[in-house]
Amino acid sequence: MEVTPGELDDVRNVRIKLKEAAPEDVEVALTVSGGMEIRPSSVVIPQGEVVSDTAVLRLTGNGLGTVGLNLPAVPSRWQGVSGFSGSNLEQTFVQPPPAPELEAEEFIDEVKLDWSLQNIEQTMATGFEYRFSSDGGGTWSEWTTVEGGASATGVTVTGLSAGTEYRFEVRAVAGVFAGLATVVAATPRGLQTLPQIEDQFLVRNTAFSMTLPAATGGDPPYTYTLLVTLPAGLTFKPETRTLSGTPTTAGEWTLSYSATDAGGTVETRQFKVKVLPWLNRPPEGLTRDCRIAAPGTSIGRLELNNNGEATNFLDQKVSTLPGCPIFRDSDADPLTIHFSYENLPPNMRPHGEGVIISNIDTLVLFIATADRRTEGTITVTADDGKGGRMTRPLTLIGHPPPDRLVPRFEPDAAVADLQLEVGKEMEPLVLPAAVGGDRPPVARGDSPFELLYRTSVLPAGLHFDAATRTLSGVPEADAAGAYVIEYRADDRDSNVTHLDAAIQRFTVRIASGVCGRPSAVRTAMVAASGAADCA
Structure with a gap:
């Protein structure tokens, strides 16, 4: 008889082993004594195998109990086999300790956890464990044992990132049994900082x-x-x-x-x-017909050249007279011009030199656009060096690169068909990258305009992360069957038809998890786990 930990702390999995393969399906009844329950009450060793399916043993108290075998008679047709022999199994079981009361204190790059456990001497607790998460509970560190055993009342978790909110869990353990965890959130402090101050x-x-x-x-x-x-x-x-x-x-x-x-x-x-000595007059904005522009008045609209090529704003000079420049200063203070790209949409990016002022006091813009015709805004600020500023927006109209190249998958980048099982997490699979296609220039100090990846509708429980090209998940109970999945990569021009995309297809087959087993085995598995039987 074999006993292994189950999914919960108070659960054990029980299986029966034979020394030789079973000539046909063998059903063995199980009995328990003490504070235990077992479901189903029998297990089946399938024909040709030596290990039975699994029964679930649940522990309901503290103490010592026995799992007994009710061995069947040997059929007369089994020549040379006179009978079965086996021994009962004694199992020590401890009720998991309750959740401790937990508090957190924040320090520089570390957090101190303090806890207490009511009536600890009655819980049979032998120690404490903790773990933490920095993404709201999405992923967790491994459980770490606290030094000091059952007398421990706290631990300091070091090496944390200042300003990041962490979730901490602490639980009591009694031997191999773990109790419920208590969770607390805390944000470690960083080193002292003091913001910069403008003149x-x-x-x-x-x-x-x-x-x-x-x-x-x-x-x-x-x-x-x-x-x-x-x-x-x-x-x-x-x-x-x-x-x-x-x-x-x-x-x-x-x-x-x-x-x-x-x-x-x-x-x-x-x-x-x-x-x-006197009040400084800030810079002013001028319209193309030399009228004073109200603060925030747009400089105008500018159609950008395709694929991020240099575009000159020829409607007005920046600040030189005569004429009607974008800015002027009534005190004749020299102006410094600054540019901000914060209001550009994601598919518009500065590249190369970004936006500059040429030696003839003209705005020159290097702004690339992807995917579709898009309008975006940059802000232009004039600073007189004496606290006076004037900021005005300039609206840009961008176009994606022309449709010249088609993305493609290399011959050795085919995705193999997948065989999955209901309720069993698949090994995350990174799908291959495509090459080629039309993409605008790489942004200044930013990531390039990558190809866009997507899949057709996936079986329930599976997910595709386009940023990492990763397929992952756990097929749900109603997802059994075969699915043809289309995997596609689009470039960044305006052509979104299938003729301008890299496309490949693969099949995902999902088994129910109990199909193909003998009927007695399926019945036992369904009774033990609640899983759906084969349709």
Whole structure:
């Protein structure tokens, strides 16, 4: 008789073994004593095999019990076999301990777990185990045994990533038996950080107030200081981190702002305070007919050249006079121009030099588009260096590359047919990559425009991850049968027909898990697991 762990902590799997293969199906009845239950009450050793199907033994208390054999008579047609012999099996079983009460305390790159277990001496607990997950419970670390056995009341989990929320589970164990786990969430702190501070532009004899940024991480609470002599008329209140007042003298000062945590760690940031003698006038935007544009007014719309080729915005210069440039500064301050691509859709990307200003003060854009005609927006900002800024959007209209090449699978990249079983997880399969096809240029510092992968409808329980080209999952009970799966790779031009795609097909055959077994075996398996019988 063989006993192995089951899917649950209080479950064991029982099978009967013969020394020789059974001449025909042999059914053996099972009996139990003590705090145990067994289902089904008999197992079958199929013809030609030496191992029976499985019965499930459930433990319902603490103590010692016996699994007994009720051996059948030997049929007279079995020549040379006089009878069966076998021995009963004693099984020690312990009721799994209850779930502990659990708390978590967050530190730098680590979390301390503390727990308690009521009436631990009555639970037969011999120790504790913990595990953790950094993706909300999707994947877990292996169970780790805590030093100290049943007297352990805590453990510190180190080597964690600051700022990441973790889920921790702790459970008590009694020998090979594990109890229910308690879960708690915690986010380890990082080292103390203090944000950068932009330079501040003030006007003499004009009231000013700002709140300096707070520190994070480290060991709170924090003490704040602002060093170096402040401009006349300004004061700093560390309890509110407020710099305020009315400056009376024009000039420029470099200030050092520091945060010290309870452990003595100091973080410092420097920034400049520039007090101007008069009010600075920020840059202005102009329309093509030289009218002043309201803040946020669009520069215009620009049709991009195909496949990311250079496109010149010829409607206006950027900032030079005469004429009606995109920006001008009434104080004649030199302007610095910045570009932001945050509002571009995923299928529009800057590449090469991105957006630049040519030596004739003209915008030149290198923006690639994939898949379809798309509109996107970049933002253009003029900065006068004295705190004055003007930001305007420019709408871009992009087109995918022309349809010239067709993606394809290499001859040795064929997917073999798959044989799966209901309720049994398949080994994850990475489907082959295709080559060729039309794709825009690689983005600046970004991933290239890859081919797009997809499959036809999959059997219930199977999934395809297009980003990794991985097929995985567990076929569901009603998924038994044969399926022809189409696997396809499309390029990034506008042609989405099957004539411009790499396509191959393979078959997935899913067995019910009990088909092909003798009827007595199927009956026993269905009774034990609740699985559906063959249709």
